[in-house]
Amino acid sequence: MANIQIAIVDDHEIVRDGIKILLEDEPGINITGEAKTGKEAVSLCNSHETDLVIMDITMPEMDGIEATKIIKENHPDIKILALTMLSEDQHIRKMIKAGASGYILKSSGKQELIKAINTIMAGKHYFSNDATQSILQELVTPDVNKVKDEDEAHITDRELEVLKLIVNEYTNQEIADELFVSVRTIDAHRRNLLQKTGAKNTAGLVKYALKNKLFNNNG
Structure with missing residues (x-):
């Protein structure tokens, strides 16, 4: 050999x-x-x-x-x-x-x-x-502890905008209208957010935003 x-x-x-x-x-x-x-x-x-x-x-x-x-x-x-x-x-x-x-x-x-x-x-x-x-x-380790920190997730500014609207209970269609893009684009942003944060669903995304204190000034 x-x-x-x-x-x-x-x-x-x-x-x-x-x-x-x-x-x-x-x-x-x-x-x-x-x-x-x-x-x-x-x-x-x-x-x-x-x-x-x-x-x-x-x-x-x-x-x-x-x-x-x-x-x-x-x-x-x-x-x-x-x-x-x-x-x-x-x-x-x-x-x-x-x-x-x-x-x-x-x-x-x-x-x-x-x-x-x-x-x-x-x-x-x-x-x-x-x-x-x-x-x-x-x-x-329980899933709740697997959510990544903000620095590790590398969320873009646009994804942060989408996340803010998700936290404020906007639907995908409402987010698309607010940002002047297609629903398909918002779907893609949501998938990216789920992958980057380690969240499994919308509730997980909200929990992620709260954990990282992303939108303290917005209620």
Whole structure:
């Protein structure tokens, strides 16, 4: 079996050096390159033969989530293993959605790192115990606690206008008339709001607006 060609991506040189030391004598593994930003990681994968990228998340220029997304779009066969200090469920979910096949913490030891690499290269997924617990906690948390904060939801100004009218009990037709657009457009805005906020229905949207104190001056 050919060696696994691995790229290491982390903005801290001491971390990259530590990973190289852990892996350089491991049979079947070859370090082909390293990068200190997500942008460099994308370029590295375009120019070097790479089977797997060990990817940090928080980096300058472009974070690991965006880099993973671009790499997977351009090179679907390249596997991504997130290696990070971040154990919060939102980071795990975002990395999985971007295309990562594994997620382990920097507190992991050499054996877990090698196990994660081999598991991913066998076509499976690998998550450290801490990451698994975080995902399980997210699954069992009541829906009311899953509603996102305003900053995380990235609601546009137009969607905010629509949400304000929803809170004021306008129908879709009334909102469309108020904003001089079609009902179909309002339907699309409502779907986007549900997706972005994590709400399941109109009541959830109202609860979201109240939780984030979006329209305090409007009753």
